[in-house]
Amino acid sequence: MKRQEKRFFKRGNAVLDTMIIVLILVSLALVMIVIYKAYSEMNTNLQEQDALGEKTKATLSNVNTNFPIIMDNVFIFALFLVWVFGIIASFMIDSHPIFFVITLVLLVVLCFIGVYISNAYQTIALDENLIDTIDMFPKINFILSNLLVVILIFGFTIAVSLFAKNRFI
Numbered sequence: 001m002k003r004q005e006k007r008f009f010k011r012g013n014a015v016l017d018t019m020i021i022v023l024i025l026v027s028l029a030l031v032m033i034v035i036y037k038a039y040s041e042m043n044t045n046l047q048e049q050d051a052l053g054e055k056t057k058a059t060l061s062n063v064n065t066n067f068p069i070i071m072d073n074v075f076i077f078a079l080f081l082v083w084v085f086g087i088i089a090s091f092m093i094d095s096h097p098i099f100f101v102i103t104l105v106l107l108v109v110l111c112f113i114g115v116y117i118s119n120a121y122q123t124i125a126l127d128e129n130l131i132d133t134i135d136m137f138p139k140i141n142f143i144l145s146n147l148l149v150v151i152l153i154f155g156f157t158i159a160v161s162l163f164a165k166n167r168f169i
Contacts, residue, residue: 015106017086018155019113022147025079026117029140030124032071037133040064068136075140083154090162100163107155111148118147 043064047057121144125134134141143150 072139087161090158114151
């Protein structure tokens with residue numbers, strides 16, 4: 001019985017991996033945008049305070065200026081890193097190639113879900129309170145606006161690494 005349990009948990013699921021990656025990245029992007037919005041408003045209020053020194057105000061202003069650039073690049077780095085780890089993890093899992101067809105069908109379902117997530121992001125991005133903030137993150141905006149393409153690339157490469165290794169190795 002114990003052997004069957006171990007075998008059950010060794011199965012890979014490219015669609016689930018891709019969905020988790022997408023949800024983590026969308027959450028990360030929205031958290032970064034909201035944090036920057038809050039920090040930017042706080043920085044505006046702190047710049048008006050006479051109690052703070054000029055050096056402190058300059059530091060706060062510098063952080064406010066550099067935050068979107070750094071976090072935009074952190075997001076791209078996280079996107080690439082999670083993608084590579086997903087491919088490596090899928091490559092190490094034993095799976096039968098017959099499930100590739102099922103994975104492709106589930107990937108189509110995931111694409112529909114991705115379209116809804118991308119549309120929800122577009123609704124948030126067009127909000128007049130956040131539109132200026134989101135414009136400060138061009139890379140995040142591009143990735144989340146083209147989420148369907150990202151899902152297709154992630155899902156296909158993870159599925160290929162999950163099932164093609166039996167063919168070539």
